[in-house]
Amino acid sequence: MSSSHPQPEDKAAVRCAIGGFTVHLDSDLKQVLQDFAALYPPAPGGPRSQRIIQIDVRRSGRSRLGRRLYRVYADGEEVGGCRAANGVFPLVEWGINLRIIATASEYLQLHAASLSFEGNGFIFAGDSGCGKSTLAAALLTRRWRYLCDEFALLDRDTLLLQPFPKALCIKAGSYQAVRRMGLSFARRRDYVKAFKGRVGYISANDAVAEPAPVRFVVFPTYGHGAPACIRPMSRARAALELRRCCFNRHEFADQAIPLIAATVEGAACFSLTVGDPEETAKLLESLSPQMATAPDEQYVRAPRCADRRKPSDRRPSRREVLRVGAKLAYVAPVIVTLSAHEAFAAGSNPSDVCSTGVHTGGLCQTDTDCCSRRCSLGVCASNQ
Numbered sequence: 001m002s003s004s005h006p007q008p009e010d011k012a013a014v015r016c017a018i019g020g021f022t023v024h025l026d027s028d029l030k031q032v033l034q035d036f037a038a039l040y041p042p043a044p045g046g047p048r049s050q051r052i053i054q055i056d057v058r059r060s061g062r063s064r065l066g067r068r069l070y071r072v073y074a075d076g077e078e079v080g081g082c083r084a085a086n087g088v089f090p091l092v093e094w095g096i097n098l099r100i101i102a103t104a105s106e107y108l109q110l111h112a113a114s115l116s117f118e119g120n121g122f123i124f125a126g127d128s129g130c131g132k133s134t135l136a137a138a139l140l141t142r143r144w145r146y147l148c149d150e151f152a153l154l155d156r157d158t159l160l161l162q163p164f165p166k167a168l169c170i171k172a173g174s175y176q177a178v179r180r181m182g183l184s185f186a187r188r189r190d191y192v193k194a195f196k197g198r199v200g201y202i203s204a205n206d207a208v209a210e211p212a213p214v215r216f217v218v219f220p221t222y223g224h225g226a227p228a229c230i231r232p233m234s235r236a237r238a239a240l241e242l243r244r245c246c247f248n249r250h251e252f253a254d255q256a257i258p259l260i261a262a263t264v265e266g267a268a269c270f271s272l273t274v275g276d277p278e279e280t281a282k283l284l285e286s287l288s289p290q291m292a293t294a295p296d297e298q299y300v301r302a303p304r305c306a307d308r309r310k311p312s313d314r315r316p317s318r319r320e321v322l323r324v325g326a327k328l329a330y331v332a333p334v335i336v337t338l339s340a341h342e343a344f345a346a347g348s349n350p351s352d353v354c355s356t357g358v359h360t361g362g363l364c365q366t367d368t369d370c371c372s373r374r375c376s377l378g379v380c381a382s383n384q
Contacts, residue, residue: 016040019148019164022050023096027057029070031189035089038186039167039203053099055092074099080194089201090193093169097150100164101247107153107162108259109247114147114161115139120289121161121212123152123267124220125245128196131222131274134174137202138277139284141181145209156252159263160211165204172198181277214263215292217242218284220272228275228283234296238269268292 013026014037022043027033043050056073060082063069069082074095083091101109112125113132117139124132133149140146146165147153153162167186170178178185185200193199217238223229242260243249249256268291274280 015043017043017050018096018166019162020050021053021096021100021164023053023055025055025057025092028059029057029085029088031085032057032088032092035187035189035201036092039201041205051103053096055095057088057092084192087192087194089191090169090196090199093166093201096166100151100153104153105248105251106156107151108156108249108252108256108263110152110154110242111150111245111247112152113149114152116145116147116161116209116212117143117285118289119212120215120292121147122216122218122284123161123214123242124218124272125152125242126219126221129222131220133168133170134177134222135220135274135277135280137168137170137174137178137183138181139281140168140204140207141183141277142281142285144207144281145212146204146207147209147212149204151247154214154259154263155211156255156259158211159259159266160213162211163208165208167201167203169193170200170202171196172200175200177277178202214267215289216284216287217264217267217269218272219270220274223273223275226273226275228280229273230283230287231271232296233269233271235264235267235269238267239264266292268294 012030012033013024014033015022015024016036016039017023018040023036023040025033025036054075058071058073060069060071063082063084067084069084070088071082072079072088072091072095077098079095079098080091110123110125111127112123113136114124115122115136124135126132136146136149146163147161148164149166149168151164151166153164154160155162170185172190175185175190183202186203190198190200218230219233219238219241239257239260242264243257246256246260252259268287270287272280272284
């Protein structure tokens with residue numbers, strides 16, 4: 001829903017470049033401008049050949065405790081409601097993501113981290129909490145190059161991964177591991193992000209990659225205390241998983257599946273248990289580029305796992321138990337009153353947040369990271 005907002009006379013602004021986009025940020029909150037300028041390079045001067053995303057941060061009264069509240073607008077559309085100062089910057093970042101989802105229709109957009117190693121493009125796809133960002137941070141301490149933390153943007157004509165170097169968003173649970181890698185957070189500041197808690201941001205401007213062909217598709221999961229482990233996956237299964245992770249498949253209609261199939265046809269596909277960062281990086285670096293053109297059966301026969309336990313044999317961590325419990329507690333008071341269709345939707349997305357970036361009338365496909373539009377128990381509302 002678009003909303004109008006006041007334009008104060010004393011507003012301040014910065015213009016920064018992210019990939020092929022220029023983000024023009026106006027803010028009534030000075031620290032947001034400073035943080036944004038610390039994470040991204042200034043936009044080049046001269047003619048504006050890049051597309052512009054306009055982000056505005058405006059004051060919106062005070063809370064009952066007297067704290068100043070703010071609203072964030074992306075190209076005039078409100079993102080996420082009122083937030084205190086320490087929750088504004090994550091909304092700015094998600095406002096940019098929403099505009100990419102809504103406007104960058106020349107790309108097939110996958111919910112994944114994307115990096116390259118020696119010119120070979122890697123897609124690390126999965127839901128929130130699977131360890132994509134921490135893994136990307138670990139790889140950047142080696143010879144890897146960075147494309148994006150939130151998106152794998154595939155050019156629909158060339159199927160090359162395109163750089164969109166957003167700052168890496170790291171959850172508080174990974175702070176210690178990231179600091180051990182020698183990485184530091186921008187301005188030593190952290191923020192509060194809805195459904196994620198405290199997060200910090202790391203700039204990757206010094207390691208931005210050129211467009212790269214997809215040679216490996218990897219589905220990581222975090223294995224608490226487990227050794228790094230990689231298992232081959234069939235291309236057919238990988239294509240189905242990538243379809244589930246696709247933000248804008250509704251825009252491509254019948255072309256989405258053929259594009260995804262063409263992408264995995266030239267790639268080797270794996271599931272990955274993320275263990276020690278250095279051990280995991282070495283395991284990924286040992287993959288041979290020749291696997292990308294080999295038939296499935298030629299590398300599926302040689303799994304690279306020392307630990308052959310079934311997933312059901314592993315005891316869930318305390319964090320995983322608490323996360324599932326919190327989601328169940330959220331939907332339990334109403335789940336008994338729902339139809340079967342609504343119950344499935346609520347279970348798929350207990351956060352009640354639309355994940356597609358648009359109102360489709362269908363079920364939300366992923367969790368809360370995708371956008372901040374409200375739904376009705378996991379079912380996207382109709383267009384308004």
